[in-house]
Amino acid sequence: MQKKTVRWHKRLGAYLLAAGLVDEETLSRALEIQRNQKPPKTKIGRVLIEMGMTDDVNIAKTLASQLNIDFVNLKNLKIPKEVLNAIPASIVTSSMIIPISKKDKKLTVAMANPLEQYVIDDLRFITQLNVGIAVAPESEVFAAIEKHYINNVDDKLVDERDIDAFLEIIEDEIGADEDEDIQDLIGLTEQAPVVKFTNHIIANAIKYKASDIHIEPRYSDTMIRYRIDGIMREILQASKKSHFSVVARIKIISNMDISIRRKPQDGRSRIKFGNKEFDLRMSSIPTSYGEKVTIRILDPDGANLKIDDLGFPERDLETFKDLVHRPQGIILVTGPTGSGKSTTLYACLNELNTPEVNIITVEDPVEYDVAGVNQVQINPKAGITFASGLRSILRQDPDIVMVGEIRDKETATIAFQASQTGHLVFSTLHTNDAPSAVIRLVDMGIEPYIISSGLSCVMGQRLVRKLCPVCKAQDPKSEELVQRYNSYLPVETNPVFWVSKGCDNCHSIGYKGRVGVFEVLKMSRTIQETLSSRATMTDLRRVAESEGFHMLAYDGLQKAIKGITSHKELVRNVSIQNLDDLLLAIHQNTDA
Numbered sequence: 001m002q003k004k005t006v007r008w009h010k011r012l013g014a015y016l017l018a019a020g021l022v023d024e025e026t027l028s029r030a031l032e033i034q035r036n037q038k039p040p041k042t043k044i045g046r047v048l049i050e051m052g053m054t055d056d057v058n059i060a061k062t063l064a065s066q067l068n069i070d071f072v073n074l075k076n077l078k079i080p081k082e083v084l085n086a087i088p089a090s091i092v093t094s095s096m097i098i099p100i101s102k103k104d105k106k107l108t109v110a111m112a113n114p115l116e117q118y119v120i121d122d123l124r125f126i127t128q129l130n131v132g133i134a135v136a137p138e139s140e141v142f143a144a145i146e147k148h149y150i151n152n153v154d155d156k157l158v159d160e161r162d163i164d165a166f167l168e169i170i171e172d173e174i175g176a177d178e179d180e181d182i183q184d185l186i187g188l189t190e191q192a193p194v195v196k197f198t199n200h201i202i203a204n205a206i207k208y209k210a211s212d213i214h215i216e217p218r219y220s221d222t223m224i225r226y227r228i229d230g231i232m233r234e235i236l237q238a239s240k241k242s243h244f245s246v247v248a249r250i251k252i253i254s255n256m257d258i259s260i261r262r263k264p265q266d267g268r269s270r271i272k273f274g275n276k277e278f279d280l281r282m283s284s285i286p287t288s289y290g291e292k293v294t295i296r297i298l299d300p301d302g303a304n305l306k307i308d309d310l311g312f313p314e315r316d317l318e319t320f321k322d323l324v325h326r327p328q329g330i331i332l333v334t335g336p337t338g339s340g341k342s343t344t345l346y347a348c349l350n351e352l353n354t355p356e357v358n359i360i361t362v363e364d365p366v367e368y369d370v371a372g373v374n375q376v377q378i379n380p381k382a383g384i385t386f387a388s389g390l391r392s393i394l395r396q397d398p399d400i401v402m403v404g405e406i407r408d409k410e411t412a413t414i415a416f417q418a419s420q421t422g423h424l425v426f427s428t429l430h431t432n433d434a435p436s437a438v439i440r441l442v443d444m445g446i447e448p449y450i451i452s453s454g455l456s457c458v459m460g461q462r463l464v465r466k467l468c469p470v471c472k473a474q475d476p477k478s479e480e481l482v483q484r485y486n487s488y489l490p491v492e493t494n495p496v497f498w499v500s501k502g503c504d505n506c507h508s509i510g511y512k513g514r515v516g517v518f519e520v521l522k523m524s525r526t527i528q529e530t531l532s533s534r535a536t537m538t539d540l541r542r543v544a545e546s547e548g549f550h551m552l553a554y555d556g557l558q559k560a561i562k563g564i565t566s567h568k569e570l571v572r573n574v575s576i577q578n579l580d581d582l583l584l585a586i587h588q589n590t591d592a
Helices: 012-018 024-035 044-050 056-067 089-095 117-127 138-150 160-166 180-189 192-207 240-253 300-304 314-324 341-352 386-396 409-420 434-444 448-454 478-484 525-532 537-546 552-561 567-574 576-591
Strands: 097-103 106-111 130-135 167-169 212-217 221-228 231-239 265-273 276-287 290-298 329-334 359-363 374-377 400-403 424-429 455-467 511-522
Touching: 012 024, 012 044, 012 056, 024 044, 044 056, 056 130, 056 138, 089 097, 089 117, 089 138, 097 138, 106 117, 106 138, 117 130, 192 212, 192 221, 192 231, 192 240, 192 265, 192 290, 212 240, 221 240, 231 240, 240 265, 240 276, 240 290, 276 300, 300 341, 314 329, 314 341, 314 455, 314 511, 329 341, 329 409, 329 434, 341 359, 341 400, 341 424, 341 455, 359 386, 374 386, 386 400, 386 409, 400 409, 409 424, 409 434, 409 448, 409 455, 424 434, 434 448, 434 455, 434 511, 434 537, 448 455, 448 525, 455 552, 455 567, 511 552, 511 567, 525 537, 552 567
Parallel strands: 106 130, 329 424, 329 455, 359 374, 359 400, 400 424
Antiparallel strands: 097 106, 167 265, 212 221, 212 290, 221 231, 265 276, 276 290, 455 511
């Protein structure tokens, strides 16, 4: 016979008040905020947390004490698989509970709000077990469910019920002055199947850690593709009938005009998946078979990286960090689109972001919000370009300035003037490598002596995929590759190249995650003198190499023999030309 449910009749606020965690005035204020909200209303505990009056740990401990039930810390708790399988994933995510132990006919679950007795009643009926309760902080319950039920799933798409529980559109507004036919379309896009399918696409992309979603209309169907670790992957082939409503739904949540279908549009939105918020940048463009939509997913974790996390070789890391901490000068980051330049710039800002300095950026667009940094979005229609924005922010008494990109002579000139008047300037330039960036500045019309005095260093980079640590294996061509690059490989070890195989851990791709490949060109006195004599890029590189400069391919080869990446991946990203230049340098040094 199952144990009867113990009923607690007070509300959460009453328990917090009785325990002295909040006073009557604070509780009344929180209830007033809740009453003024539109449905669905925020729970009172969350309102108090957002007011800064308490946190989820204190709420959980108070409930445990008041209700005489166990408080449990889920952070380091290991939960056996058979316990996790005791409750269907859809019930776990929709009810916000996590099973933590099972013995005989008793199942113990942790929940943030044990006052929701109907959840326990339903659980007893579904499992036919005697269910015990423990209380845990809300954030830990979210994190445990994400770990065990959302991120730890097979290759199938996330269950629709899981998505409804975990994915929330934060910005989902539409103007009230639309035409009737537009209102009909809005009604269609608010229907459950369309909402679920759109959420399904976004949630699945987050699960796979995709950077972009491509929704592409074709003659007879719609193809959904994700960019994962820089590579496009076909994920889902959908009915052509669903394409129009999905595109309309995306336009609504990103505040685009759904009545415009023959012009490109841009929009943005914000979603909450589990306890983590993501920014989405949407772009639509008309094609032969309908509108193609691309969604860029900006993971907030990307804004928190430090320079040490980027993957610099030890020697270059020390050099680069020393230059970053200098009070003035220009530091340029070069590389093609998608090579991680913006991430590197944000890592530099994180390194320097303290209350003692004033940091201002001008970006297109502002990718991540960084606390303590003043960020300006360029807007050509309002007259804010990189050049005008940079000129304006220099009047704001900055210590450190970040310019998203140097595109023209005007921006470059102002940046160098800023570096010579006591500012530290960070920016990017689209060139193939570090030495060619210096020559590009000369081609823009910047005098060599100005470059020599203002430029601290140029850092070139690429992103390469990391081999899956579970299934990587020795490359059959390893001996041949070692012989080819012998002069640039460590002599004290037996170098080995590696390849990817593919397994369940990496979804049969063979790679998981990405890492940077770098080259750092420090502007030494010798290089400054070489530049002032209007030397060519080849001359500049030869002088730099004589002082210890290593090309991108060198760092890539070191990562390849360490099993971090493969030679094939290195060739795909660094290019054959760079590797051939490396081999040419070997022969030239030998001949000399």
